[in-house]
Amino acid sequence: MFSKYKKPNAPKDAPAAAGRPKVSVTPAAAPKVDEARKSLMKAMPEKRAAEAGPVDKDKRRKERLSEIKLELHKSLLDNLNLAALESASEAELRNEINSIANESLEEMGIVLNRDERQALSQDLFFEVTGLGPLETLLKDPSVNDILVNGPQQIFVERDGKLQLTDITFKDEKHLLRIIDKIVSAVGRRVDESNPYVDARLADGSRFNAMVPPIAVDGSLVSIRKFKKDKLGIEELVKFGAFTEEMAAYLQAAVSTRLNVIVSGGTGSGKTTTLNALSGFIDDAERILTIEDTAELQLQQTHVGRMESRPPNVEGRGGVSQRDCLKNALRMRPDRIIVGETRGEEVIDMLQAMNTGHDGSMTTIHANSARDGVSRLENMIAMAGIEMPLKAMRSQISSAVNLIVQASRLQDGSRRMTSITEITGMEGDVISMQEIFRYQRVGLTPDNKIIGHFTATGVRSHYSDRFKLWGYDLPPAIFEPMVAE
Numbered sequence: 001m002f003s004k005y006k007k008p009n010a011p012k013d014a015p016a017a018a019g020r021p022k023v024s025v026t027p028a029a030a031p032k033v034d035e036a037r038k039s040l041m042k043a044m045p046e047k048r049a050a051e052a053g054p055v056d057k058d059k060r061r062k063e064r065l066s067e068i069k070l071e072l073h074k075s076l077l078d079n080l081n082l083a084a085l086e087s088a089s090e091a092e093l094r095n096e097i098n099s100i101a102n103e104s105l106e107e108m109g110i111v112l113n114r115d116e117r118q119a120l121s122q123d124l125f126f127e128v129t130g131l132g133p134l135e136t137l138l139k140d141p142s143v144n145d146i147l148v149n150g151p152q153q154i155f156v157e158r159d160g161k162l163q164l165t166d167i168t169f170k171d172e173k174h175l176l177r178i179i180d181k182i183v184s185a186v187g188r189r190v191d192e193s194n195p196y197v198d199a200r201l202a203d204g205s206r207f208n209a210m211v212p213p214i215a216v217d218g219s220l221v222s223i224r225k226f227k228k229d230k231l232g233i234e235e236l237v238k239f240g241a242f243t244e245e246m247a248a249y250l251q252a253a254v255s256t257r258l259n260v261i262v263s264g265g266t267g268s269g270k271t272t273t274l275n276a277l278s279g280f281i282d283d284a285e286r287i288l289t290i291e292d293t294a295e296l297q298l299q300q301t302h303v304g305r306m307e308s309r310p311p312n313v314e315g316r317g318g319v320s321q322r323d324c325l326k327n328a329l330r331m332r333p334d335r336i337i338v339g340e341t342r343g344e345e346v347i348d349m350l351q352a353m354n355t356g357h358d359g360s361m362t363t364i365h366a367n368s369a370r371d372g373v374s375r376l377e378n379m380i381a382m383a384g385i386e387m388p389l390k391a392m393r394s395q396i397s398s399a400v401n402l403i404v405q406a407s408r409l410q411d412g413s414r415r416m417t418s419i420t421e422i423t424g425m426e427g428d429v430i431s432m433q434e435i436f437r438y439q440r441v442g443l444t445p446d447n448k449i450i451g452h453f454t455a456t457g458v459r460s461h462y463s464d465r466f467k468l469w470g471y472d473l474p475p476a477i478f479e480p481m482v483a484e
């Protein structure tokens, strides 16, 4: 019935048992199945399995299922016409996979219960069409990050916490095959001579892989899953990332075109915050975004998106964020948003902020506002710009108005732990004032952080500007919370 998905050269009259559909295992594939059965039997003598304890037995059964899966997958690849699969509907494909799998199982003389059969058929479907064991995790909305450390260890991040899963790859070869599938789909290559790759999956997720020998104990894969519905300001307030008062302040800051830097550690919510803040930008403005991996999802109508590109294997064709940024300045932007400033583009970013593209935003990797400024200084120095420290600082202080600190706290919660204004220079030092902060007061017995947001009591340096632009923030916003 679904023979259009079978390879045209697959023999249609392979030996079949009477009374059941024709077996579609090719003669070449059949011995493999036999071999698999033998090796399975070798690995698991019936008697030993019977003596084993329930945990052992469970583990063996799992191993056995995974061996069977691998064998069936091979047999599927031998038998399915992959080109025809592209136009197949999901139901057709599932049917086809099931029928080939059932035939092969019968061939192998393996009996599975209903649940096992269902799980197997789901896994096979993911192997053929998707990313194998990773597929379930990619589909799980509670998972933010997927981290693979070699074939036997897959961690996920849920609610800011890392958890080890019981999902594994069969072996390194299996893991490499999936990595290869991902990177070849985006026209990239990863192998011994080119052992790491950064890419974006079809669904927008950010993907990084590093393979042996650089990855010592098996390939390392990190996936930051793409959230279609990005967390907006309201959700972030609801989740306790910051307060309504802070949101009102940030709205005034973004709308009145202050230059904002979101600073934070890895996975602290920088991109999420940047994306949410961009929601305050007026729909009439022309925004250009520049990223290494396009993650931002702006809601405005007038958005031009750019993604940098690493050079190819011959070292050609690279387009850096700095190239994009330089070009962006000729594209009449009202605002420029750089996903993450991490290198030489810092110069152009600061210049853009200083020369009429106010209201620009970016993120940097730093642990506090002060640390963020040092990071900027370091990046300028590393870009090879010879500039006296004072000039450098004065450039930074006139370019950047606000540093918003995002943090992932030890209980996994993500919060905006500080909002700091840059107010100018005092001698050689950049002066700053913190307007809001997250005050930690303790820990619950189950290690949840107790704390609250508070204003520091300092009046905003930009109050007059806010007022002029029609953002008359009530003074109560800036009053510190009184401890009870």
Ligand SMILES: Nc1ncnc2c1ncn2[C@@H]1O[C@H](COP(=O)(O)OP(=O)(O)OP(=O)(O)O)[C@@H](O)[C@H]1O
Residues within 6 Å of the ligand: 144, 145, 224, 225, 227, 231, 236, 239, 241, 264, 265, 266, 267, 268, 269, 270, 271, 272, 273, 414, 415
């Ligand atoms: N306040 C929050 N509450 C719950 N989840 C959040 C919050 N902020 C961010 N997240 C989630 O945390 C994950 C990491 O966020 P994000 O990508 O913004 O971090 P990042 O600092 O940009 O990371 P990286 O350093 O890897 O670029 C995402 O899956 C995001 O949806």
Ligand SMILES: [Mg+2]
Residues within 6 Å of the ligand: 270, 271, 272, 340
């Ligand atoms: Mg990010």
